[in-house]
Amino acid sequence: MPDTLPGRFWLPSQPSNPELVAFLEMIEEGVLLVDARRAVHYANPAAGELAHRVAVDPADPDNPAPLVALLPDEVFNAAAGEAWSGDVRDEASGVVFALRRYPWIVDDAPAHLLLLRDVTEARHRQDELRRRHGELQQAYARLASAQEQLLQQEKMASIGQLAAGIAHEINNPIGYVHSNLVSLRDYTSGLLELIHAYERALAPKLDETTLATISEVRTRVDFDFVSTDLPGLINESREGLERVRRIVQDLKDFSHAGREAGWRRVDLHKGLESTLNIVWNDLKYKAKVERQLAPLPLVECHPSEVNQVFMNLLLNAGHAIGERGTITLASGHDGARDEVWISIRDSGPGIDAEAMPRIFDPFFTTKPVGSGTGLGLSISYGIVKKHGGRIEVANGAEGGAIFTVVLPVHQPGNATRA
Numbered sequence: 001m002p003d004t005l006p007g008r009f010w011l012p013s014q015p016s017n018p019e020l021v022a023f024l025e026m027i028e029e030g031v032l033l034v035d036a037r038r039a040v041h042y043a044n045p046a047a048g049e050l051a052h053r054v055a056v057d058p059a060d061p062d063n064p065a066p067l068v069a070l071l072p073d074e075v076f077n078a079a080a081g082e083a084w085s086g087d088v089r090d091e092a093s094g095v096v097f098a099l100r101r102y103p104w105i106v107d108d109a110p111a112h113l114l115l116l117r118d119v120t121e122a123r124h125r126q127d128e129l130r131r132r133h134g135e136l137q138q139a140y141a142r143l144a145s146a147q148e149q150l151l152q153q154e155k156m157a158s159i160g161q162l163a164a165g166i167a168h169e170i171n172n173p174i175g176y177v178h179s180n181l182v183s184l185r186d187y188t189s190g191l192l193e194l195i196h197a198y199e200r201a202l203a204p205k206l207d208e209t210t211l212a213t214i215s216e217v218r219t220r221v222d223f224d225f226v227s228t229d230l231p232g233l234i235n236e237s238r239e240g241l242e243r244v245r246r247i248v249q250d251l252k253d254f255s256h257a258g259r260e261a262g263w264r265r266v267d268l269h270k271g272l273e274s275t276l277n278i279v280w281n282d283l284k285y286k287a288k289v290e291r292q293l294a295p296l297p298l299v300e301c302h303p304s305e306v307n308q309v310f311m312n313l314l315l316n317a318g319h320a321i322g323e324r325g326t327i328t329l330a331s332g333h334d335g336a337r338d339e340v341w342i343s344i345r346d347s348g349p350g351i352d353a354e355a356m357p358r359i360f361d362p363f364f365t366t367k368p369v370g371s372g373t374g375l376g377l378s379i380s381y382g383i384v385k386k387h388g389g390r391i392e393v394a395n396g397a398e399g400g401a402i403f404t405v406v407l408p409v410h411q412p413g414n415a416t417r418a
Helices: 018-027 045-054 120-207 210-219 223-255 266-281 303-320 375-386
Strands: 031-035 040-043 084-089 096-106 109-118 265-266 286-294 299-301 325-334 339-346 390-395 400-410
Touching: 031 045, 031 096, 040 045, 045 109, 096 120, 120 223, 120 265, 120 375, 210 223, 223 266, 265 266, 265 303, 265 325, 266 286, 266 303, 266 325, 266 339, 299 375, 299 400, 303 325, 303 400, 375 390, 375 400
Parallel strands: 286 325
Antiparallel strands: 031 040, 031 109, 084 096, 096 109, 265 299, 325 339, 339 400, 390 400
């Protein structure tokens, strides 16, 4: 058996061109000449060194296994006349080498000329760059989400200031108009009562001409209708002003304007109803609201932020509904865990299984392009997590999506005002 040299394959048949051999043995790229039976006809020292790196048996380090055995079948199955290139990774050693295969002829039979180059370090650097790039992308997404949350919080603060100003400006005229309507109602009632008293007292004493004139005027002004309709008009006006007053109060409650910032113990049902009134204009034409609310204790939270979560979930529920549907609000209290929960369920089609794992990811949205930023649920998730709670999402047994906000009743370490 011929001698073998460290880092070198036995060459059963040496090429006849000494200059070519000298060149092949000098280059850093491994060269293998393999016939159709995968027998090696030539291997330069670089190929031998690579073989010792990737195919060494720990029990017999001086007898490397054939490098050819590591090559994938697709290299040798390439169609005649076609080249092949790709990376080959040895899982045992972690070595990666770039391989190029060219068709060749040995003893008038098809063969393979294989060029191999160790690219382990280069691939490791590429993998590291890809990993760093992925980390940068994640960091950028988190930064963008944090920036959006800051912008949203700033917007909420501006809404709070705006609500306080609007409430002050609207409440003043509402106050005196409401007071005037109450007085007007009383005055009108008294005047109508006086007119009826005059009618009863004077009618027997008036001549027919005067009575005819009074009857003509009474008919012309439709006094009977006016006397019955006027109190109703005044009452409807008062109810409209009460509605405006409630909207203004809901806007103040939603933004928590004019109150001390920070953690407070609040009635979540009141915040939910206030938020529902604020977004009702977007929901009233497509959804009816059903309530299955249980008594809840006061919950320690940032009210305006929790109301923002309710707003996002209510608007999403409305968007999920087609032409007409139902939004169901439910709540409950888990005394053992000192938690409360509020769920918002819609009668829409539900959430696809593929979208469910990504539903809270920043910038992910199932809405058409241009119809949503994909940040509402992500921001809501961050707010609830900040409160030590969680948002759970599932598809209902009867269809539609159910979002459940779970919040602790008390915040550890916070001294809160009642």
